[in-house]
Amino acid sequence: MPEQRVTVSITEGVADVRLARPEKRNALDPAMFAGLVRTGEELAHEPGLRAVVLSGEGPDFCAGLDFGSFQAMRDGQRLSATADLAPTDGPAQASGQRAAHVWTALPVPMIAAVTGNALGGGLQIALGADIRIVAPDAVLAVLEIRWGLIPDMTGTQVLVELVGRERAKELTFTGRRLSGTEAVELGLASRVDPDPRTAALALAREIAGVNPDAVRAAKRLLESSGRIPLRDQLAAEQKEIGALIGSPNQREAVAAGFEKRAPVFG
Incomplete structure (x- = not known):
């Protein structure tokens, strides 16, 4: 620097x-x-x-x-x-x-x-x-x-x-x-x-210990909240959740929760 x-x-x-x-x-x-x-x-x-x-x-x-x-x-x-x-x-x-x-x-x-x-x-x-x-x-x-x-x-x-x-x-x-x-x-x-x-x-x-994909998606949504029309914000929510459900890191979060262990994310 x-x-x-x-x-x-x-x-x-x-x-x-x-x-x-x-x-x-x-x-x-x-x-x-x-x-x-x-x-x-x-x-x-x-x-x-x-x-x-x-x-x-x-x-x-x-x-x-x-x-x-x-x-x-x-x-x-x-x-x-x-x-x-x-x-x-x-x-x-x-x-x-x-x-x-x-x-x-x-x-x-x-x-x-x-x-x-x-x-x-x-x-x-x-x-x-x-x-x-x-x-x-x-x-x-x-x-x-x-x-x-x-x-x-x-x-x-x-x-x-x-x-x-x-x-x-x-x-x-x-x-x-x-x-x-x-x-x-x-x-x-x-x-x-x-x-x-x-x-x-x-x-x-x-x-850093939770699903990094979900954290990034949450930041995107929270940054756009109140700055774009409500219809667009709610549509963005559905797009983000659709991409998360069933993804490798989301499946690992669920598995770790049921198995009572620390998750290992990619």
């Missing part, structure tokens, strides 16, 4: 992905944007992948844009646009959008483990996850307004879906900082844990 901004290790189908710029609180610069996008795109094609955990090295998840980016903005420059990335035909086009959406677009579940600061762009990266486990004393904020900006890394879409339009407006207009505990209360995160990374890896391993 560029300048090792992002590291990856894969064990038994679970990818442990870490932002690796702890001396800068894992702040986002062009190399970090590129590292996140490339890592996500590569994992999307990783054989045997079952789940992904994203966390930050050091005390912080990600403190948002680095100071160099803010300084460049005073001169009208947008450093994120200089990230070394190939064009994409996906819905997210800008580098920052891609760095968040690449995790949503993964075919397998992604869990963000949030400690310390998840501010501005750092929060939006976490919002790309399917599940967020946060430390109770983590600090989360839609901080862009404090820098005279708006969330532009898919946050305006995801925030509304998670906390509702009114709450999303309040958080965006004020930049108010939330503890991990309050983030869970508002629906911005799934649950608190004093050791989010360990908890996230344990959850990822649990997910």
